Amino acid sequence: MNTHTHDIIALKDLRVTCLVGIHPHERITPQPLVVQIKLYFPRKPGSFGKTLAESLDYSFACGDVAFLLEAAHFQLLETAVEAICATLLMPPPPDRLCIRPEAVEVSIQKPQALAGKSVPVVTVMRKADEMQYGVEHNDFGRVDILHENQDCGVYLLHIPAAGQIPAHIHKVMGEAELIMSRGLLLQGEAVDGGIAHFWPLEFIHQYDNPSQETRTILCVNRPKFDPADEIKVEQPQAWPDPRPHRKRFFGLEQNLKP
Secondary structure, eight states: OOTTTEEEEEEEEEEEEEOOOSSGGGGTSOEEEEEEEEEEEEOOTTTTTSSGGGSOOHHHHHHHHHHHHHHHOOSOHHHHHHHHHHHHTSOOOTTBOOOOOSEEEEEEEOTTTTTTSOOOEEEEEEEGGGOOOEEEEOSSOEEEEEEEOSSOEEEEEEEOTTOEEEEEEOSSOEEEEEEOSSOEEETTEEEOTTEEEEEOTTOOEEEEOOSSSOEEEEEEEESSOOGGGOEEOOOOSSOOOOGGGEEEOSOOOTTBOO
């Protein structure tokens, strides 16, 4: 892959502070990572990216990667880059207007790992046509299995029009969910695209899709998803407040479909 055969959108020096590493202190204290990303698209001289729907919004890519690194608590940079590549190369969900890259190159630096003696870097390139994604169907809709490793699972949840992920809790799995577009209700209230929630164990949460289009959520489970830990519960008389567990990863861009 090079500039002679592809057009490139790059994200340079994306800085994310997160739990990462195998040593005990790294599982307690967040540390910075620096990420370099190149997304490769077919050359279109004179017509590349006339609209964002014919290109890719880099704020989405930036938000997805930052969310993934903060949510997954990776032990190894090697698994982190594989999960990032799988996420960036996924077929675009129906509620996100963009085209799929043909390939992606991801580098992650861990500047504090060797106390300034050197900076470890892991770099990989992956092509869309070599990615293999699993698919599952459950009570609420379809789940694309983007990546699973010893640390976590990364999933794209598809909630169909008028569909619902019913009230449930987790007692074992850590779970974080990034809403990919506006249109969903969380706890009965509208919630914006680009908002993520990092759910504490046993926190009741429910999504409803009152729109006429499938809506999607990028989900990270730690460890990978266990259906026995998806525990349905009755709707409470008063929903717990999700706002203390909320963080925005991208804004309300114009190409978020209404």
